[in-house]
Amino acid sequence: MSDTTHDGEITVTMRPPADNGLSPAQLAAKYGLSVSGARPGLPEYIRQLWGRRHFIVAFSQAKLTAQYSKAKLGQLWQVVTPLLNALVYYLVFGLILGTKEGIPNDVFVPFLVTGVFVFTFTQSSVMSGVRAISGNLGLVRALHFPRASLPISFALQQLQQLLFSMIVLLVIVMAFGSFPSLSWLLVIPALVLQFFFNMGLALIMARMGSKTPDLAQLMPFIMRTWMYASGVMFSIPIMLEGKPSWIADVLQANPAAVYMDLIRFALIDGYGANNLPAHVWLLAVGWALLFGVLGFVYFWKAEERYGRG
Structure with a gap:
């Protein structure tokens, strides 16, 4: 600002401020401002997520407890539900449709129950992942935290539920002649490996479900189709005997079938390595890395958009 005098009058001249001409983005950068809710870099995002690990575990445990809080049998439904599903599948597919043909009687029941329990782990992770963001908008909008915490905690919840079910599964396996080894x-x-695969898939579905809530209505049909194509209640090689071999190879290489076959092979004495697809462990690691890494990056890419609109 400068003062000049003309015939006894004082004229005040204002100098433009130093920030004149800078864009809003340049001004924000100059004064260290950042966008509220902006997506952090991937390494920083992973660091923030690790810092919320206790919340992820506590949230998954709370959801698991609340899931059956109003039922008289409580947590027992974690085991009863898949057992009832296995019983229905045994009656319909094993006895009526005869899908147990070619599988010894002492193998078919643990074969079926293992398939139901393991596939339910993936199915439940996907279904809960679809609603992870859209079903928790109040939490997402009220608090600042890495949004990936939600689908990861839901996948962890389903893992805990499976571990409860595994106790019953081991009893069934031993009842049909397969003992610890x-x-x-x-x-x-x-x-x-299956957990990392499920987690990645849950992250993908969480991002898709956050923008398309109707996806939750469509997913049961997709999951049912996937279940029928994965050999939950029948042996894929036996059922497709006489068909082009590539069909069985493709179905056995799908991730749900891979993880089921690995656990069947581990637990059931009569389920030998000849029932496994080639390079089965390589497939298991590959699916886990592919979906785990790509699912995480895919979800992170939309971090700043969750809970808005």
Whole structure:
């Protein structure tokens, strides 16, 4: 600002401020401002997510407890539900449709129950992932936290539910003549790989479901089709005997079938390696890495858009 005098009058001249001509983005950068809710870089996002690990575990446990809080049998429904499903499938497919043909009687029941329990793990993770964001908008809009915490916690919830069911599964397996052996330890890496696959799939479905809530109505039909194509209640090689071999190869290589076959092989004495697809462990690791990594990145890409609109 400067003062000049003309015939006794004072004229005040204002100098333009130093920020004149800068765009809003340039001004924000100059004064260290950032967009509220902006997506952090991937390494920072992973760091934030690790910092919320206790919340993820606590949230999954709370959801698991609340799921059956109003039922008289409570947590027992975690085991009763898949057992009832297995019983229905045994009556319809095993006895009426004869899908157990070619599988010894002492193998078919643990074969079927294992398939139902393991596929339910993936199915429930996908279904809960679809609603992870759209069903928790109040939480998403009220608090600032990595949104990936929600689908990951739902996948973890389903893993905990499966572990409860595994107790009953092991009893059934032993009742039909398969007793503990070193091969049972293979269940651990198989379930870890399946968890990472389920988590990635839940993250993908969470992003898609956040913008398309109607997806939750469509997914039961997709999951049912997937179940029938994965050999839950029948042996794919036996059922497709006489058909072009590539059809059985494709169906056995699908991730749901891969993880089911690995756990069946680990637990059931009469289910030998000849029932497994070629390079089965490579397939299991590949599916887990593919969906785990791509699902996480795909979800992170839309981080700043969750809960808006």
